[in-house]
Amino acid sequence: MIDLRSDTVTRPTAAMREAMARAEVGDDVWRDDPTVTAFEAEVAEHAGMRAGLFVPSGTQSNLIALLTHCQRGDEFLAGDGSHIYRDEGGGAAALGGISAQPLPHEADGSLALDRLRRAVKGEDIHHAKTRLLALENTFRGKVLPEAYTREATELARGLGLATHLDGARLFNSAVASGRPLAALCRGFDSVSLCFSKGLGAPVGSVLLGNEAFIGRARRWRKTLGGGMRQVGILAAGCRYALRHHIERLAEDHHNARQLAQGLGEIATVEVRACDTNMVIVSVPESHCAALGTFLAERGILVAAAPTLRMVTHLDVSAGDIHHVVASFKAYFAT
Numbered sequence: 001m002i003d004l005r006s007d008t009v010t011r012p013t014a015a016m017r018e019a020m021a022r023a024e025v026g027d028d029v030w031r032d033d034p035t036v037t038a039f040e041a042e043v044a045e046h047a048g049m050r051a052g053l054f055v056p057s058g059t060q061s062n063l064i065a066l067l068t069h070c071q072r073g074d075e076f077l078a079g080d081g082s083h084i085y086r087d088e089g090g091g092a093a094a095l096g097g098i099s100a101q102p103l104p105h106e107a108d109g110s111l112a113l114d115r116l117r118r119a120v121k122g123e124d125i126h127h128a129k130t131r132l133l134a135l136e137n138t139f140r141g142k143v144l145p146e147a148y149t150r151e152a153t154e155l156a157r158g159l160g161l162a163t164h165l166d167g168a169r170l171f172n173s174a175v176a177s178g179r180p181l182a183a184l185c186r187g188f189d190s191v192s193l194c195f196s197k198g199l200g201a202p203v204g205s206v207l208l209g210n211e212a213f214i215g216r217a218r219r220w221r222k223t224l225g226g227g228m229r230q231v232g233i234l235a236a237g238c239r240y241a242l243r244h245h246i247e248r249l250a251e252d253h254h255n256a257r258q259l260a261q262g263l264g265e266i267a268t269v270e271v272r273a274c275d276t277n278m279v280i281v282s283v284p285e286s287h288c289a290a291l292g293t294f295l296a297e298r299g300i301l302v303a304a305a306p307t308l309r310m311v312t313h314l315d316v317s318a319g320d321i322h323h324v325v326a327s328f329k330a331y332f333a334t
Helices: 014-021 034-047 058-069 091-096 113-119 146-158 170-177 181-185 211-223 232-244 249-263 285-297 318-333
Strands: 051-055 074-079 099-103 129-136 162-167 190-194 205-209 270-275 278-282 307-311
Touching: 014 232, 034 051, 034 181, 034 190, 034 205, 034 232, 051 058, 051 211, 051 232, 058 091, 058 129, 058 162, 058 190, 058 205, 058 211, 091 099, 099 113, 113 146, 129 146, 146 162, 162 170, 162 181, 170 181, 170 190, 170 249, 205 211, 249 270, 249 278, 249 307, 249 318, 285 318
Parallel strands: 074 099, 074 129, 129 162, 162 190
Antiparallel strands: 051 205, 190 205, 270 278, 278 307
16 A cells, blocks of 8 residues: 555564664663663764653653643643644643643744744733743644744743754754754754654654753653663664664655645645645545545555645655556546
8 A cells, every 4th residue: 555644654674673673672761771772862962962762652752841841830832733732632731730822823834933922921820831832843844944943942042931842753854954953953952853754663752852851851751651661672773764764755755746746737636735745735525535435446545635635755655656646637537
């Protein structure tokens, strides 16, 4: 199957599986797993941060960051379409007593600086105390502008806020912008990086920050059930991805552009966005169910909806893109 539902569906390559099989392991809760320790240090150095913490998922990584930065009754600012606000089960409120103040996104995925400034609560006891600004890069495939992230983090710092970056697809941003990962992390107190999306590892994210922050985060990881034992087997897959799968993200971006170009030739399909490895199109709602079935019969999986997101990744080739475009054209020609 050609699975375009998300880049989370990637499967480990044979070389990655070999690296995992050969991994030296220990008990990571006791901090005895040498593969995990080395991987955390390597990611931190790559990102220009002081320390890292290996966790099972990006959702847990973001939640640990919120619990470490905020106390019960505090609030954080985030985009109303951001993953940390909308797609993580309300964990901050359910488990941490932390409120979210959602703000609308601008067209480029940013949050307007004047809105950020107005949203910060003062010392009035009627209000939750604003503690943190959380941004996301990429946001729905869009790379946050360099100048904006600098201005936003400087503004937050001036307002007494900590800053967190949900960098689930930050490697895509690095490749698309040509900027080093460390430059994209600059100005943030904590950063979450995911290895189970475009980089193709089966499991794993890393939360980054300074040593004191990661020390507190490690306790929260244990509290949330994220303390794992001989987890070097998983960290080795992520480490292989870090060393071998970053530059190849450019292929995914190219395939996404080819997909958008081909679909743009269909009158019934409106290409709304094509950024990094995501193509977002509009199709008539009356076609969604039939289109999804038609594509599945031809070995193509999509989450058929009036606003349809397709994501290119490690397991999607240029030849697959030609087949997808041809299948879309065949459906709308009937």
